[in-house]
Amino acid sequence: MAIGEIIASTTAEFVAEAKRYDQIPAYGSFVKVRDGNILVYGIVSGAYTGSLDGASKAKAFFKSIDELKLEQPQIFELLRTEFSCVVVGYEEAGRYHPYYPPSHPGLHLPVEQADDLEVLTISQWFNYLEKTLNNPSGNGEELTAAAIRRAARLQTDPGSYIIRAGRELLRMLNYDTQRLKSIFERVDAE
Amino acid sequence: MKGTILRGSLSGGLEVRLDIGENIEEIKVGTFCVVEGRTHDFFSMVVDEDIEAANPRAFYDNHSDNPLINEIIRGTGIIDKVKIQPMIAINREENRIQPVKSIPSYLSVVREAREEDVFKIFGRPDRTNFHVGSPLDMEHIPVCIDLKKFIERSNGIFGKSGTGKTFYTRLMLCGMIKSGLCNILVFDMHSEYGWEGDDEDETRKKAKGLKQLFGSKVAIFTLDPESSRNRGVHPDFVVEIPYRSIEAEDIAMVWEELNLNPTALEVIYVLQKHLGQDWLYTFLNMDAFEIKDFAERTGAHEGALQALQRKLFKLQRLPFIKENPADDAVERIMQYLDSGMNVVLEFGHQRSMLAYMLVANILTRRIHELYVKRSEKALGGTRENNTPLVIVIEEAHKFLSPDMSRQTIFGMIAREMRKYNVTLLVVDQRPSGIDPEVHSQLGTKIVALLTEEKDIESVLSGVNNARMLRNVLASLDTKQQAIIMGHAVPMPVVIRTRTYDETFYKEITRDDYGGSKSLLSSGAGGNNSTSSLSKADYEQEMPPGKEFDDLMKELYGE
Numbered sequence: 067m068a069i070g071e072i073i074a075s076t077t078a079e080f081v082a083e084a085k086r087y088d089q090i091p092a093y094g095s096f097v098k099v100r101d102g103n104i105l106v107y108g109i110v111s112g113a114y115t116g117s118l119d120g121a122s123k124a125k126a127f128f129k130s131i132d133e134l135k136l137e138q139p140q141i142f143e144l145l146r147t148e149f150s151c152v153v154v155g156y157e158e159a160g161r162y163h164p165y166y167p168p169s170h171p172g173l174h175l176p177v178e179q180a181d182d183l184e185v186l187t188i189s190q191w192f193n194y195l196e197k198t199l200n201n202p203s204g205n206g207e208e209l210t211a212a213a214i215r216r217a218a219r220l221q222t223d224p225g226s227y228i229i230r231a232g233r234e235l236l237r238m239l240n241y242d243t244q245r246l247k248s249i250f251e252r253v254d255a256e
Numbered sequence: 257m258k259g260t261i262l263r264g265s266l267s268g269g270l271e272v273r274l275d276i277g278e279n280i281e282e283i284k285v286g287t288f289c290v291v292e293g294r295t296h297d298f299f300s301m302v303v304d305e306d307i308e309a310a311n312p313r314a315f316y317d318n319h320s321d322n323p324l325i326n327e328i329i330r331g332t333g334i335i336d337k338v339k340i341q342p343m344i345a346i347n348r349e350e351n352r353i354q355p356v357k358s359i360p361s362y363l364s365v366v367r368e369a370r371e372e373d374v375f376k377i378f379g380r381p382d383r384t385n386f387h388v389g390s391p392l393d394m395e396h397i398p399v400c401i402d403l404k405k406f407i408e409r410s411n412g413i414f415g416k417s418g419t420g421k422t423f424y425t426r427l428m429l430c431g432m433i434k435s436g437l438c439n440i441l442v443f444d445m446h447s448e449y450g451w452e453g454d455d456e457d458e459t460r461k462k463a464k465g466l467k468q469l470f471g472s473k474v475a476i477f478t479l480d481p482e483s484s485r486n487r488g489v490h491p492d493f494v495v496e497i498p499y500r501s502i503e504a505e506d507i508a509m510v511w512e513e514l515n516l517n518p519t520a521l522e523v524i525y526v527l528q529k530h531l532g533q534d535w536l537y538t539f540l541n542m543d544a545f546e547i548k549d550f551a552e553r554t555g556a557h558e559g560a561l562q563a564l565q566r567k568l569f570k571l572q573r574l575p576f577i578k579e580n581p582a583d584d585a586v587e588r589i590m591q592y593l594d595s596g597m598n599v600v601l602e603f604g605h606q607r608s609m610l611a612y613m614l615v616a617n618i619l620t621r622r623i624h625e626l627y628v629k630r631s632e633k634a635l636g637g638t639r640e641n642n643t644p645l646v647i648v649i650e651e652a653h654k655f656l657s658p659d660m661s662r663q664t665i666f667g668m669i670a671r672e673m674r675k676y677n678v679t680l681l682v683v684d685q686r687p688s689g690i691d692p693e694v695h696s697q698l699g700t701k702i703v704a705l706l707t708e709e710k711d712i713e714s715v716l717s718g719v720n721n722a723r724m725l726r727n728v729l730a731s732l733d734t735k736q737q738a739i740i741m742g743h744a745v746p747m748p749v750v751i752r753t754r755t756y757d758e759t760f761y762k763e764i765t766r767d768d769y770g771g772s773k774s775l776l777s778s779g780a781g782g783n784n785s786t787s788s789l790s791k792a793d794y795e796q797e798m799p800p801g802k803e804f805d806d807l808m809k810e811l812y813g814e
Contacts, residue, residue, distance in 0.1 A: 232328030233276075241311035241333045247325050 068176035070149065072099065075170045077153065079202050080108065082177040084147040087115055094198075094212025096180035096188060097151055099171045104158045106171045107180060107188055108151030109213050111201045115147040151177070152201045152209075154194040157184075164191035182220050189217035189227075192234035199238060207245065210235070211252035218253070228253055257283050257302075259338065261291060261364045269303060269341045269724055270359060272366045276331035280305060283338055286728045286739065286750030288369040288391040293360030296345045299369070299377055299747060303724040304339035340366070341724040343747035344377060353377070353746060371397045377746050386431035388740065389751035399740075399751050401700070403431060406744035407438045407644050409699025410670045410680040412652075414687045414715050419704035419734055422448055423756050425648065425683050426463070428702070430764045433470050433598055438644040440598040441589065441623070442466075443616040445607050445650045450476040450600035451489040463756055466600060469765055475592045477585070479576045479615060480604025493588050495601060496581035497618055499537035504528045506617050507536075507568070509655075509664050513610035514571075519557075520564045526556050537579055540568060574611055586622040593645065609654060616649055621665040623647075624678055631676040642677040652682035653689030661691035670694045688714040699743035705732040719748070 069091055070082035080099070084090050091097055091110045099106045117124050124145065127134055134141065156167035180188070188194060198213045199206040214231050221227040232250060239245045258278055264270030270291070274280055283302060291298040309315050314333045319325040342356045353376075374391060378400045381387040386406075387398040406428075413428070415421045426449060432438055442449050451465040466474045467489075478484040478491040504524045507514065511521060528535045530550070542550065547565065551558035571577055592599050601619070603612060623645070630642050649655060649666060661667030669680050671694070682698070684690065688710035696718040706712050712729050716722035719741055728739060728750060736755070741748035754760055 228324070229327050232324070233332040236328060236332050241309070241314060243311070243314045243317045243319070243325070243329055243333050246328065246333075247317070247319060247322065250322070250325055250328070253324075 068178055069097070070177040072171055072173050072175050072177060073148065075173060077166055077170045078197075079111070079150055079152050080106075080171055080177075081148055081150045084113075084149060087142070087145040087147045090115075090147050090149055091179060092216070094209060094216050096154075096185045096213075096216065097177050098180045098184065099175050099177050101167075101169075101171045101175055104156050104167055106153060106156045106167050107184070108153050109194065109198055109209070111150050111152045111198070111209050112203045112205075113147060113149035115145060118144045118146050150203060152197045154197045155188060155191070157187075162187050162191075164188070164193045185217060186220055189220070192231055195231065195235050196238055199235075207249045208252065211249050214249075214253050257287065257289055257338070257366070257368045259366045261360055261362055261366065262337065263362075264359055266356070266359050269339050269721075270300070272338045272340055274331075274336040274338060278336070280336035280338065284392050285731045286392050286737075288374070288394070288749060289340060289366055290369050290373050291340070291342065291360045291364050291366045293364045295349065296347055296358070296360065297373075298342040298356065298360050299344045299346070299373065300340040300342040300366075301724075301728065301748065301750070302338055303341045304727050306337050306339065307334060308337050309334045338366075339724075341721050343721070346376065369394070374399060378749070384435050384437060386428075386435065387754065388427060388431070389736075389738075389753040392737075392750050392752060395752060399745075399749055401428075401431070401740065401744045403435045403437055403744070406700055407432065407646055407679060409743055410682070410694075410697060411700045411702070411742075411744075412687070412690075412695075412698045412715070413681065413683045413702045413704075414706065414711070415685065415704025415738065416706055416708075416711075416734075417685045419732075420736060420738075420753070421683050421685065421704060422446075422453065423463070423736075424702050424704065424738060424753060425449070425681070426453075426466070426756060427754060428681065429466055429598075429648070430469060430760075432646060433466065433473055434764055436596075438646050439593045439596065440646050440648065441593065441620075442598075442600040442648040443612065443619075443650065444600050444602050444648075445612050447483065447487070447602040447604055447607075449648075450474070450602050451484075451487060464761055466598065469761060470598070472597070474598050474600060477589065477599055477601040478604055479602065479606045479611065483604030484602055489602070491602065492592070493583070493585070495585040495615070495619075496576050496578045496583070497585065497615060498581050499540075499577060499579055500533050501586075501618055501622070502536050502571075502577070502614070503618075503621075504535075505663060506614055506621075509617055509660060510610050510613050513608070513613070514567050516564070516567060519560055520567070523556055523560050523564050526554055530554055536568070536571070539565060540572060570610070571614075574606065574614075576606065576611075576615070586619055586626075589619065589623065590626060593643075596643070609651065612651070613654060616655070617664055617666075620647055620669070624665055624669060624676070627676045627678045644677045644679065646679055646681050648681045648683065650683045652680075652684040653686045656682065656690045656694045658691040661694050667691065667694060670697050687711050690714065692717055700740065700745065701742050702738050702740050703729060704738045705734050706730070721748075 070084045072080050072082050074081040090113050093110055095110050097108050097110060153166055155162060155164040195210055198210040201209055218224040218227045236246050259272040259274040262271045262273040285302050287302040289300050289302060291300055310333055345354050345356050374397045379385045381398050381400050384403045385400040386403050388401050389399055390397050391399055413421050413424050429440060432440055444450055449465055450467050452462045453465060467476055475492040476489060477493045477495050479495050481494045484491045507524050508521050527539050531538045547561050548558055551561055589599050627642055655664050655666040666680060669678055695714055701715055703715050706729055712726060716725060725748060736753050738753055739748055739750045
């Protein structure tokens, strides 16, 4: 089921508008876009909710949401949510490739949540961590931690998955153990 | 142990990165391992261990509060590293053992040695391939010494006191006797090889001597029949040394024990020159007038002569030195050796260095002379070559110190090696006291724990990759662990030596390789070693030397 539609797209990242302003995919969750015969996968790297026109700002009313819905139902119609995703890989003919697709996904294509099986496939390759770590919107450590949390949850042995991911990450971090620590303080091995 | 080659050089050894999950604490220095290169297997020894960080900062970031981070870092950010020294290479295709002339390529897999690897290098146990122990942590796999090569050269057994030198010596003696490749003459200072000796293991108490294990293949000679009798040993022969056979050089060797100065030594040579073979006896029996007369005749200093005489009186106190002994010990020893027996000479209470050195030197000199003559005859084709003779001496640094080794017969034997089929097995706790030249001539060394820097250095002289073996030597256990290196083993190896117990007794007395007995012409008495020798049989075995009492009567009267 589509949760958004692409409104901007680059090789490394695409931005989608959420179908409803209050239905946004979780930070660090895995999404997919079907573009012709390939499936592009991404990880949600940030979201923004604001006024529809983008030029003016929403106004504060100092009332509860329920009161507002009753008194000013129209203001919710003027809100929109965008979320950005880093591209981590794509699938073609049943095979997953852990690198950028030959072309970036087209505009107006629907964005869907990736299912568990797909996440398991993607998370076998740890290079998604490199994409999250260096994502264009900054906050790489936060996003990496979120992605590891998401991926680990689906593994049969989350603890060992987290350790394997950590080892891979440590290499990417050029063996900077302090940074590794700051990421893994945000990953709770359940 | 599992890992991959990280880096290294031919001269400096290889560094192995341990695989994640391997426990470095369980890998001991001295462990035998194999590197599987592309075309060669490299048989190596662990010589050092160390911890390395890819990014040195990692050492200083403390994550003791975060077990997860520690788990991640261990093996990636901070790695356990093992340093190994390749000792031998085998070309897998040709299956040929060769010295190491190259190193395995990067990322070659390193693994623990397996049984077949040990056999490939050290061979399987058989009559001449003697099972001495097993590699560290591989207790069921036998490591063998090639006895044929072992007896080709002089060898050494070294170790701090209390590290089991006596046991290693017993072990090697058993192996050599069983193989029948050579005859053995042991100068048994502490009377611990021939008959029972103390076992440091409380549960066993007594360790069997060679006579108990090999019966008629071993003869016990003694210098102190009373001590032997008190210990329940029936010696085959009581050794007495005639004054005649003591030469100036014998006295020169024990100058320290007799407290002689260089002048005294010169006087001794003068005495020998003028008084001939009986110099010592004649000199000791001179009174003051005779000494004066002798001094005037020869130009020697009278005072020096008197002082020397006083000092030499010490020799008279040695009960085994006789004017006219009943029998010639050397001839008897040769007789026994010729009949294929091995001789253990017990010193009993005569365990002073003076007695030990004097007797060992006198006997060995004459035996050596005989061997040289025979070898020359063998060269001339008039007789068969000698059975090799291995002479075992303890406290070897006394005989082979840099000052002494040029004068004593032992130094000569160690140097000229196997030419005349006589070699030494030196047992010592201070190898640094032995002449470096002798060290370099020792073929095989069995070394137990040594801690003194000088001792370690001296045993490693003349050994390849000596630098690497240092750590190994200093980290041996105090018991039952030794490193064997040299001529008789293809590569140095740390072993846990066999236990000298009932199982060993049974194995060593069993005729399991067929026909080993026939190699030794059977000596006096029956052949006691049978394949079905049980524990009860050992105990029933009668002590040898039935004629002992007659002999005692003959020697000492009623």
